[in-house]
């Protein structure tokens with residue numbers, strides 16, 4: 387399977403967690419991406435309960451030059467202590483794959499990924515059986531794992547089984563952890579790596595300043611809660627000075643950083659507009675950053691987990707939200723038990 391170095395991340399256009407996408411604009415962005423040479427689109431059943439998958443079908447029909455990767459959500463979160471069969475019961479995986487194929491209007495998907503992983507599952511016969519059955523059904527050409535946030539090494543034992551074709555992992559200038567073990571392993575064993583969240587959810591585009599606000603309900607209200615915007619802005623300033631680039635060059639620089647590692651098959655920036663597509667595609671033609679610069683960028687590693695928020699931070703986001711959103715949050719919380 388050959389994919390363009392720049393792929394298209396579709397979480398944002400799915401319209402859960404991210405607020406503000408307009409479907410007609412999203413479809414234009416998808417079509418422009420294809421016209422400019424992007425052939426790889428990453429989606430998930432979770433993104434808008436299939437909404438981003440349906441937008442892909444709307445944009446491309448079932449054109450066979452478009453490579454699509456989707457993901458099966460866990461029935462429950464992939465937390466330590468849960469067995470594979472609790473998180474991904476076979477009937478659940480098969481049912482989700484059928485729904486995804488209906489959404490995409492396809493008979494088969496190019497790459498099907500487990501949306502979350504636990505290190506303990508590598509030798510679990512239920513997982514091996516599930517992979518064999520999914521492959522055997524002819525409904526998925528390749529099988530991948532999208533690892534949990536900030537746990538790149540958790541997938542290594544599973545890779546050693548030889549059952550996995552690709553890994554999706556956070557990889558960006560701030561979070562370079564995948565470089566330590568995962569990327570060298572995948573490079574050596576020819577396992578495709580998809581670099582996700584290349585802009586650290588927008589931080590590495592330079593658009594998150596201390597004054598930035600996000601729409602009500604947007605997950606970035608808590609990802610960048612409290613002092614985090616200030617911290618991000620300070621880090622970005624140091625990066626620009628060290629790399630001797632201007633703010634407007636940062637998005638391309640951030641993508642080139644990802645593509646500079648030989649293990650990376652594709653980087654999948656989240657894009658929602660034609661402009662962002664046009665701005666991001668050229669990164670693929672600029673080649674890798676030079677070795678001395680990459681060495682200096684090691685100093686910009688930043689160990690933290692913004693996907694975690696404390697109770698106080700959650701309360702801070704909740705208390706500043708409008709009433710309608712407060713009600714929705716409470717209903718969702720209790721609706722899910």
Ligand SMILES: NC(=O)c1ccc[n+]([C@@H]2O[C@H](COP(=O)([O-])OP(=O)(O)OC[C@H]3O[C@@H](n4cnc5c(N)ncnc54)[C@H](OP(=O)(O)O)[C@@H]3O)[C@@H](O)[C@H]2O)c1
Nearest residue numbers: 395396397532582583584585586587588591655656662665
């Ligand atoms: N667990 C998982 O499997 C998992 C988790 C997270 C993400 N992913 C995948 O990885 C993809 C990428 O991650 P992400 O979308 O969360 O974050 P990301 O790619 O790090 O950042 C997306 C953000 O970058 C902005 N952006 C894109 N191009 C830009 C440009 N040229 N100039 C300025 N801003 C630009 C977007 O702006 P706007 O806000 O203006 O649109 C959006 O805010 C997702 O879409 C999804 O496919 C998978």
